[in-house]
Amino acid sequence: MTAEKEEKGKYTTVSIPTPLAEKIKKRIEGTGFNSISSYVTYVLRELLANMEEEEEVFSKEDEEKIKERLRALGYLD
């Protein structure tokens, strides 16, 4: 597989309504976005980042130990 094809494999096509694409086309004129795709990618990344949620790593018991250490070091009263 050529490097170009490999790079292409990292992208996929998403369909959006033509009038929306036209609006985006107008919206990005004179901005740093060089294509509708780059704009849509930007907006979707922003949207998904705002939905990020944290997964818990530590148990309540571990957490208590951490608080004890923080108290011992003077970070917590």
Add this chain to the structure above:
Amino acid sequence: MPAPHGGKLVYRVDKSIDTSGIPEIKIDEDMAKDVENIAYGVLSPLQGFMCRNDFENVLEHMRLENDVPWTIPIVFDIEGDLKEGDEVILSAEGGTKALFHIEDIYDYDKKAYAEKVFRTTDAAHPGVKKVMEMKPKLAGGKITLIQEGDERFKKYYLKPHETRILFREKGWREVVAFQTRNVPHMGHEYVQKTALTFVDGIFINPIIGKKKKGDFRDEVILKSYEALIENYYLKERAVMAILRTMMRYAGPREAIFHAIMRKNFGCTHFIVGRDHAGVGNYYGPYDAHEIFNEFPDLGITPIFFRSFFYCKKCGGVVNEKICPHDKEYHVYYSGTAIRKMLINGEIPPENMMRKEVAEIIMSYENPFVD
């Protein structure tokens, strides 16, 4: 509080691993810091050194293979007869020990690495020099920390899982991080307090480690910040902890990297000044501001500062957006000038540096790195 970068805080520590019979590779202190930072989640979501796909994506797109923003390669260079599937113990003089499971061994182009990350191949650039001196192949794979290295400033060595709990216990929802490699002058205090005004707490996070000749010693930086916080900050609004990492001097790319690490510590905002992580004239003074436009999904908000100075007419520290007076009234903060005064035994004027900070610095026979 923001979710850790990539969604999950990494914690890869297992002190019970039996290392007998596993071959050992010696690593230097810079590499040992990367190892501990991976294990403790400072570099979440990385669980080890980058495999080829992540490495190449980072160079080309400033993202990991899974599209998570990432700008600096975290790699392990090797030579000799290691092969994929091997397990080795990484061992540093300072005591750091980790198990490294090698999943991928690959070739790389040093010139392309330097060009992409540092925007130059000039061997005079310290980051480029380091890349050019690297061994010929890279090895990627997960690491597990078995033993933490010695740390002179243990009191200040907090890990992301600790700072996240600390911020939560303090009731801080929004936290601004301030990175420093220097003793604080009035300009720094102005920047920190301006940002702090709009959030719940400030996380002062000096980078500790290898320094250039003439830089302030790590202990001087920490003691001078202790004096500043003790005398001029509300205890419930400021926390200081160290970050053990090497400077790459990758300018804009490193600014993003620095922001990501602070996001993992639980910060919501990150202060970015002029020529952040720059060296010489390799980057424009505000390149490290502009690069943030490319990352709508970074998950930490940069706070940009351009210039700040003391204005004799305003009677305080100001910036170009708020001071209407001519340059003749402005006194700029010069690290070199402050250093010169301190070397000559003079306390810098109050509009330059707090007396308590200057006294701490001057209490050291030699506050500078030889």
